[in-house]
Amino acid sequence: SEWWALKELYAKGLLFKDFRISPYCPRCGTTLSAHEVAQGYREIEDFSIYVKFKVEGKDEYFLVWTTTPWTLPANEYLAVNPDFNYILVNYKGEKLWIVEERAKTVLKRYEVLDSRPGKSFVGTRYEQLVPFLKTRAGMYVVDGNFVTKEDGSGIVHIAPAFGSDDYSVMKKEKGELYVTVNESxxxxxxxxxxGLDVQVASDQIIEYLRKGGKLLKTEKATHSYPFCWRCDTRLIYYPVESWYIGVSKAKDQIVKYNQNVHWNPEYIRDGRFGNFLNEGKDWALSRNRFWGTPLPIWTCEDGHVFIPGSKKELTDRAFFIPENFELHRPMVDQIKVKCNECGKEMKREPYPIDTWFDSGSAFFAQFHYPFENIELFSENSPVDFISEAMDQTRGWFYSMHVISSLLFQRNAYDNVVVMEFVMNSKGEKMSKSRGDTVDPLQLIEKIGTDSLRLFFFQGPPWKPKRFTEEGAVEFSRKLLGTIYNSYLLFSTNARLDHWEPKEETIISNLDRWIYDRNNECVSSVIKHMDEYNPHLALDDIRELVLDLSQWYLRLS
Ligand SMILES: [Zn+2]
Ligand SMILES: [Zn+2]
Known part of the structure; x- marks a missing residue:
């Protein structure tokens, strides 16, 4: 089913190969898609540095700020914003260029010597800061509208291999791509x-710059940085060839179909989820790994492409099929296929795909659509209801919605309940190292399934819940205990009186009242459950139980 989907996407021009500077995990040795990156942001304290690039033939320096010192040996250009104004200042006896608005914050005290618009620097040559790379390209100032004055010095260091703006500059200037870091x-x-890890190298490069008198100052700053959601390694930006799903081309539809989905809570639709859809980033699909669903793309050396949409389409075209053939590696790479156009042998693109494409295909692949169950699929599509935690706005909610929008031109699901996490008693994330995690099976053994379920039905599912065992027991004692005691009172008396249930036994106003209350509760619970508000349904049941025990039984 997934191969069929990928073939469809290719036919629609929505699956293509591209060379990009991508978020990359050096430990896993693979790129990550935008939605994977978005799952792994953490606040960290980091060194940022101000360094001095010497203007060629002059006793002046461009002051440059960077948070990634390990990219400095790969510097190829400096970028200024053509519309900003830059000033030359005398700072402790040195002449530095910096954007006007940042001088106060960065330098505090200085004397202004000169002032020039950014565009006047374009083409100015400068000396290499960390001169180990033998460059034939670059070493001059370019204009870049992406340069801001929110932080730094208004002059940006460009290392084309390690940033997407940087790469675009290099393309425009027809420079060269220098990759100074390996795939690990x-x-x-x-x-x-x-041979040093980039983060370790950063510290040593700072020392090198300090000793060489090229470092103006270091700053410690807290900022949000992406880590690998799989292995917790700090990501880097790295030049990689990947297969992409053209989300950006279909962004408008993807955004539109989201409007058909009923989100609980509603604000996720145009907030956290809608905003992410609006970014419309292409989906980096291929992975540099061994295991996973193989990308079903075979190419020949002339660049012709064959994409089988099923196992049969592949084996029909094969002139060699290994014994016990199945669709995963290593078998899938041993099958031999000839190009229909030039007759040369074709090779499979050596990648598996993002596992989020697997889970995102669940809504049609579970039926083995389109090979079987076509009717069953159409009866069950869109899916009525799904539920997962908040982080899945970048995970499963996202991948299903995008795949459905691209393949079927509609939403994949009609209703979503987004859940928040269960916290410890202080409202913090539970942690193994602090020892405050809860084993649900042990807990069920101890306090019972109903008590635990009841606890989770309290309050909106999309609000974080502070969990304590005592809290769960107490809540369940109040509600289930009252129901049980009410029943006990009834059954004891009914037994003594030899009472038998009969049709229509309403005799008093009190009976009539509790009967009405019960009907009212039933319809209200149905309404709340239809609107995916289980916590409101529970509130109704609680009130009914109170009415039963505090009024009906006492007045009977
Ligand atoms: Zn990783
Ligand atoms: Zn060919």
């Missing part, structure tokens, strides 16, 4: 830092 995130450039 270690410095590969012949330099004192060769």
């Amino acid at each position: 995130g270690k410095i590969s450039l012949d330099s004192p830092w060769k």
